[in-house]
Amino acid sequence: MNKNNILDNYRDWLGHHKMPAGKKKTLAAAIELFSQQGYNGTSTTQIAEKAGISQATIFKYFKTKSDLLAEIMQPMIPELKKAFLPQLKKHIQLEDTVHFIVQDRFKFLAQNADLIKILLQECLVNAQLRQMLLANIKAVIVADFEEYWQLLRQNNPQIANLSALELVRINAGLLFAYFTQRFILNIPTQSEADDLSLIEKQILSLLTLK
Incomplete structure (x- = not known):
């Protein structure tokens, strides 16, 4: 599976x-x-x-x-985090962490493009679905990601003074922008690997701003 x-x-x-x-x-x-x-x-x-x-x-x-x-x-974010978070916690250096997040989460978005597009469309008009997804995402950040984020900051003093939520927003914002380009606007790419490498560099730049 x-x-x-x-x-x-x-x-x-x-x-x-x-x-x-x-x-x-x-x-x-x-x-x-x-x-x-x-x-x-x-x-x-x-x-x-x-x-x-x-x-x-x-x-x-x-x-x-x-x-x-x-x-x-409803059950998918709690279920999926069981696979994602244990792998994420193996990375304690900032560049490795950003590389893993970008590569793993874009692969996830690409493999589920049809359903992700449905969710994005429905969230615009379905307040119940939107609130449910936001509540689940917030629960993941508060319950599981905050501790890892503190460990990452301890091992990487160059990281700017950001909250876990701000980190998620930076990563998600750039990844969803690229997802929109590729799978909603259907704009082709010459090199997905180069595109993702650039996104990693952009994220690292934002995370280390003082």
């Missing part, structure tokens, strides 16, 4: 999670169809047919298709 793929991770999580059979069938069918034909291209009728259940069963557990997407995403 590819640990960088949300849908594969979710199927694994779903297989071990206890919930009513109808709800589990709905979620399994939805992630398969969303990955194949997109969120907007998938109807609850298609999900019901794929799951072998009635639409009434779907609406028993989810008021809207948007609620269904929110349910799919």
Whole structure:
């Protein structure tokens, strides 16, 4: 199983999670169809047919298709951090850390481009989904990343006086800008490796400003 793929991770999580059979069938069918034909291209009728259940069963557990997407995403940040954070904590030198974050997280974004685009679009109009994602991200930073950030600063005195949240914003901002170029605007690149190397240099420059 590819640990960088949300849908594969979710199927694994779903297989071990206890919930009513109808709800589990709905979620399994939805992630398969969303990955194949997109969120907007998938109807609850298609999900019901794929799951072998009635639409009434779907609406028993989810008021809207948007609620269904929110349910799919709800456990994913806590699950994915189990793979990402242990690897991140192996890096205690700033350049190594930035290299790992840029390479690993862009690979994650690229492998899940279709679902990430769906999430970005839905977050613009779905306040519930937006708040849920923000709450999960904040929980990761507060609960797990803050301790690592302090260790990194102790080992790298050249780092500017930034908070963990500011570090995340710097990394995420540049990576999402590049993701938008590549996968939303569909602007081609001559060398992805060169592009990511430049992003690493830009991040390092921002992190060491005094």
